[in-house]
Amino acid sequence: MSHVLSCKNLLKTFGKQEAVSNLTFSLKKEETLAILGPSGCGKSTLLRMISGFEKPDKGEILVENNFVFQEGLNIPPEKRNIMMVFQDLALFPHMNVFDNIAFGLLSKKGKKNGNGESKKVINDRVSSLLSLVGLPGFEKKLPHTLSGGEQQRVALARALAPKPDVLLLDEPFSGLDAHLRVRLREDMKKILKANKTSVILVTHDQEEAFSFADRLLIMNKGKLVQSGVGRELYNGPKNSFVASFLGEANFLTRKEAFYFKGLDKELVLEEEEKEEYILRPHDIILKKDGKEQDISSLKGVIKEAQYLGEMMSYKLLVKSDDQSERTLVVKNFFKDFFESEEEVSVQIQKISGVGP
Numbered sequence: 550m551s552h553v554l555s556c557k558n559l560l561k562t563f564g565k566q567e568a569v570s571n572l573t574f575s576l577k578k579e580e581t582l583a584i585l586g587p588s589g590c591g592k593s594t595l596l597r598m599i600s601g602f603e604k605p606d607k608g609e610i611l612v613e614n615n616f617v618f619q620e621g622l623n624i625p626p627e628k629r630n631i632m633m634v635f636q637d638l639a640l641f642p643h644m645n646v647f648d649n650i651a652f653g654l655l656s657k658k659g660k661k662n663g664n665g666e667s668k669k670v671i672n673d674r675v676s677s678l679l680s681l682v683g684l685p686g687f688e689k690k691l692p693h694t695l696s697g698g699e700q701q702r703v704a705l706a707r708a709l710a711p712k713p714d715v716l717l718l719d720e721p722f723s724g725l726d727a728h729l730r731v732r733l734r735e736d737m738k739k740i741l742k743a744n745k746t747s748v749i750l751v752t753h754d755q756e757e758a759f760s761f762a763d764r765l766l767i768m769n770k771g772k773l774v775q776s777g778v779g780r781e782l783y784n785g786p787k788n789s790f791v792a793s794f795l796g797e798a799n800f801l802t803r804k805e806a807f808y809f810k811g812l813d814k815e816l817v818l819e820e821e822e823k824e825e826y827i828l829r830p831h832d833i834i835l836k837k838d839g840k841e842q843d844i845s846s847l848k849g850v851i852k853e854a855q856y857l858g859e860m861m862s863y864k865l866l867v868k869s870d871d872q873s874e875r876t877l878v879v880k881n882f883f884k885d886f887f888e889s890e891e892e893v894s895v896q897i898q899k900i901s902g903v904g905p
Contacts, residue, residue, distance in 0.1 A: 552576060552578070554610075554611070554715050554747070555574075555611040556574055556595075557610075558572070558607065559598060559607070560606045560607040561591075561594055561595075567771045568771050569591040570591075571772075572772065572773050579742075579745045579746070580747060581749075581761060581762045581764075582762055583749075583750045583758035583762030583766070584749060585758045585765055585767050586767060588753060590771065591772075592751045595768075596751050599631065599715070599717060601626035605618060607620075612630065612715065613630075617629050631713055631717060632711065632716055632717070633716075634717070634721045635704075636724070638701065638703075638704040638721075639704070640692040642691070642693060644692075646703050647675055647688035650678055650679070651710070653707040653709075653710030654671055654675075655671075674710060678710060679706060681709070682705055682706045683702060697724065697725050697729065698733050701737075702733075709744060709746065714747065716741070716746050716748045717749050718748060718749065718750040722752075722754075723754075730757075734757060737761075759783075764776065765779050767782065774788070774790060775787040775788075775791050784901065796829065798827040798828070799829070799877045800827055800828075800903075802826075803825070806818060806826040808869060808871075809900065812847045813846075813896065813897060816896075816897050817898065817900070819899065820902030821902070823902030823903060825904060826901060828901075830880035832897060834896040834897075835851075835863065835887060836893060838894050847868070848867070848868075848895060849866055850890060850891070850892055851864075851888065852866050852876060852889065853889060854886075854887060854889055861880070861883055862880045863879040864877075864878060864879075865877045865878075
């Protein structure tokens with residue numbers, strides 16, 4: 550599949566700090582890419598360079614194989630066929646829903662809508678978009694009369710109005726409550742796939758990135774750390790930063806990993822040549838001590854128990870070799886509830902190596 554967007558060796562500095570450092574990546578047509586990283590890693594700066602609101606110091610940006618930025622060339626935002634949904638949505642409060650969405654067309658095509666036929670094209674496009682985002686009949690409503698989710702849909706419709714080559718989403722769900730955020734995320738994903746839109750989502754929320762995107766790009770300190778399909782990154786992190794950023798992880802030394810392996814022949818130890826390993830909290834199974842026949846001879850003591858609604862979280866003290874003890878984080882759906890200071894049997898299902 551061909552690329553709709555290519556960024557090559559992008560560099561952006563603010564003073565002596567490199568916000569984006571020689572970053573290269575591409576976006577395929579109809580693909581949804583999530584740019585994921587902690588606050589201050591450069592992901593929003595990258596989005597602003599792609600859209601044209603921030604000028605790179607060096608590098609190249611191509612949209613549909615046409616340069617929009619290179620040395621001596623910087624196409625302004627209004628002339629790039631790229632649209633953005635901002636974190637604060639930026640709806641015009643004095644305009645009704647119809648005019649907000651129509652503005653997305655007029656801003657790209659010029660304010661001369663000409664004869665009645667052009668007006669009809671705009672009317673039909675707005676009507677079609679409102680149906681697409683599930684808001685038919687909302688044309689005359691003002692933004693302040695809409696719920697947060699409805700405002701989000703209007704902002705999306707406005708961005709889709711000029712049929713952009715690339716749609717940029719800058720943490721669009723961050724201002725919504727948890728339940729609405731999940732529901733709207735699912736709905737928006739279906740809308741964008743149905744519209745065959747090429748999308749870049751910027752977020753610091755791992756769950757959001759995993760559920761929304763086809764592919765992830767992990768950034769840290771302005772640099773691309775690792776990219777790929779979410780499951781591949783989660784199961785095969787390139788380094789400890791990626792491992793810890795994509796969900797919780799218990800980090801183990803090689804000595805600890807092989808100690809646990811020696812207590813349970815069924816434990817899966819992936820990539821035995823590594824020096825550092827991760828044990829995910831959900832790969833630890835706890836059982837009442839002595840309740841069932843144990844596959845593993847590993848025992849532990851619950852030091853802390855937290856009820857998280859859908860699951861339990863425990864801090865578990867275990868022997869990590871013949872002389873040492875350490876605390877592991879355990880998260881899972883258990884039939885049994887374990888009290889603080891309770892002794893338990895411990896079965897570790899999988900330990901994975903970290904790094905190249």
